[in-house]
Amino acid sequence: MSRTPSPRSKLEMIEFLKNHFRYPTMNSWNRATSYARNIKIHRLRLDRETESRCFEMLEIAEAFDDFSAALHEFGVRHDYEWQISQNGRSGGYLVLYRGGKKDSGYKTRCDTCLIPTWYETEEPCHVSGCGGTLKRLTAPLWQVYMQPGLGTDDDQDFESMNYEDLRKRVILIKDFDETCERAVKAFLDFAKSHQIKEQEIKVAKTVKVAVEI
Numbered sequence: 001m002s003r004t005p006s007p008r009s010k011l012e013m014i015e016f017l018k019n020h021f022r023y024p025t026m027n028s029w030n031r032a033t034s035y036a037r038n039i040k041i042h043r044l045r046l047d048r049e050t051e052s053r054c055f056e057m058l059e060i061a062e063a064f065d066d067f068s069a070a071l072h073e074f075g076v077r078h079d080y081e082w083q084i085s086q087n088g089r090s091g092g093y094l095v096l097y098r099g100g101k102k103d104s105g106y107k108t109r110c111d112t113c114l115i116p117t118w119y120e121t122e123e124p125c126h127v128s129g130c131g132g133t134l135k136r137l138t139a140p141l142w143q144v145y146m147q148p149g150l151g152t153d154d155d156q157d158f159e160s161m162n163y164e165d166l167r168k169r170v171i172l173i174k175d176f177d178e179t180c181e182r183a184v185k186a187f188l189d190f191a192k193s194h195q196i197k198e199q200e201i202k203v204a205k206t207v208k209v210a211v212e213i
C-alpha cells in the first residue's frame with residue numbers, strides 16, 4: 001500500500017493517468033473500462049494470520065460498514081457524479097463509475113411512516129394501519145443512479161487536454177485512490193480487531209399441534 005507522490009508537470013500527469021490500473025465497468029465483453037483498484041485479499045500482501053482473518057470476515061456483514069461508508073462518502077463528495085463500486089467476480093475490484101442524481105418525482109411524504117408517494121395533495125396516508133398524513137415535499141427527493149455502461153477516459157487523448165482539465169482529472173483519481181486505500185484499511189482494521197466466535201441462536205419456528213375440541 002504505497003502512496004504515489006502528486007504529479008506536477010503535464011507529462012507526469014499524463015503518465016499517471018495512462019499507467020493507472022483499469023478494469024471493465026460491466027464485464028469483459030463490454031468495451032467500457034475505468035480507473036480501478038484490485039482489492040483481492042491475496043493481493044494485499046498480508047501476513048498469514050491477518051490474511052486468514054480477512055477471509056473469515058468476508059462472511060460478516062458488519063466488517064464492511066466502514067468500508068462501505070468510505071465509498072459512500074466519495075459519492076457524496078462528488079455529488080454522485082462519480083461513484084465507487086465493486087465489480088468482478090466476488091467483487092474483487094473497486095471501480096470508478098459515472099453517475100448522478102435526479103428528482104425521484106415524489107410529491108408527498110407521510111409524516112408518520114415516512115413513505116414517499118406520488119399523491120399531490122395533502123391527505124391521510126394510504127398505508128393500512130398508518131394514521132399519518134401525506135405532506136407536500138418542500139425539496140425534491142433525490143434518486144441516485146449509476147451508469148455502469150459508461151467508461152472513463154477510454155481512448156482519451158490526454159495530450160490534447162489542457163493543463164487545468166488534466167489537473168482536475170488527476171485530483172479526482174487521487175481521491176479515488178485514497179478512498180480505496182481508506183476503505184481497504186477500514187476492513188483490515190476490523191479484521192485485525194475482531195475474531196469469529198460461533199454463537200448458537202434460538203430460532204422461532206411455527207409448528208402444528210393438535211388440540212382437543
Ligand SMILES: [Zn+2]
Pocket residue numbers: 110111112113114115125126127130131132133
Ligand atoms: Zn404513513
